[in-house]
Amino acid sequence: QQxxxxxxxxxxxxxGGISIINCAYENTAFDYFPWYQQFPGxxxxxxxxxxxxxxEKKEGRFTISFNKSxxxxxxxxxxxxxxxxxxxxxxxSMKTGGGNKLTFGTGTQLxxxx
Amino acid sequence: DGGITQSPxxxxxxxxxxxxxxxxxxxNHDAMYWYRQDPGQGLRLIYYSQIVNDFQKGDIAEGYSxxxxxxxxxxxxxxxxxxxxxxxxxxxxxxxxxxxxxFFGPGTRLTVL
Numbered sequence: 597q598q599x600x601x602x603x604x605x606x607x608x609x610x611x612g613g614i615s616i617i618n619c620a621y622e623n624t625a626f627d628y629f630p631w632y633q634q635f636p637g638x639x640x641x642x643x644x645x646x647x648x649x650x651x652e653k654k655e656g657r658f659t660i661s662f663n664k665s666x667x668x669x670x671x672x673x674x675x676x677x678x679x680x681x682x683x684x685x686x687x688x689s690m691k692t693g694g695g696n697k698l699t700f701g702t703g704t705q706l707x708x709x710x
Numbered sequence: 711d712g713g714i715t716q717s718p719x720x721x722x723x724x725x726x727x728x729x730x731x732x733x734x735x736x737x738n739h740d741a742m743y744w745y746r747q748d749p750g751q752g753l754r755l756i757y758y759s760q761i762v763n764d765f766q767k768g769d770i771a772e773g774y775s776x777x778x779x780x781x782x783x784x785x786x787x788x789x790x791x792x793x794x795x796x797x798x799x800x801x802x803x804x805x806x807x808x809x810x811x812x813f814f815g816p817g818t819r820l821t822v823l
Contacts, residue, residue, distance in 0.1 A: 628810040639814035700752035
């Protein structure tokens with residue numbers, strides 16, 4: 597089953613706090629794990645991505661932690677700001693006969709309060 | 711500006727009518743994709759195309775059709791056979807089928823009246 601499970605469904609964090617979103621997958625054929633950020637009425641934008649041979653990747657305030665043995669990965673947003681309020685999707689990609697296919701989690705609505 | 715454009719932004723359709731959503735990219739990308747987004751369900755793949763004149767069904771292709779006559783264009787037709795067409799439709803592209811990174815357009819919100 598090519599599923600990616602994401603939690604929580606929604607998250608409220610105070611300004612300056614740490615936002616943590618978790619994802620889990622089953623299929624070990626997945627080899628690329630991106631996170632997308634989506635604002636209301638807009639298309640998703642790639643935020644940060646990781647491959648399974650790396651346990652952590654940091655870009656500015658955004659960090660992906662990856663646990664290959666547990667088949668889990670998470671997004672940490674440090675010093676969360678009101679402008680970070682958006683929906684975040686994790687995804688996993690695998691090679692198929694038709695090229696790389698992305699499977700998305702169900703999304704997390706993040707609200708950062710002042 | 712390089713990017714992906716989708717039109718229209720909002721679309722209303724009567725039941726029983728076919729409707730075509732436009733997707734154009736000037737990124738010179740080989741691969742293009744159509745996703746459907748519903749609240750609480752993430753993005754689900756409808757169709758994708760690796761090269762011109764070739765496309766494959768995704769996970770939820772029933773009731774949809776596509777064409778890829780030009781590299782920069784990948785229109786999606788929502789047919790009357792699609793039982794629940796009201797959704798937010800997103801087009802994406804990548805440099806090629808072997809490239810992981812997909813870039814998304816701004817989306818079209820389709821409402822069936």
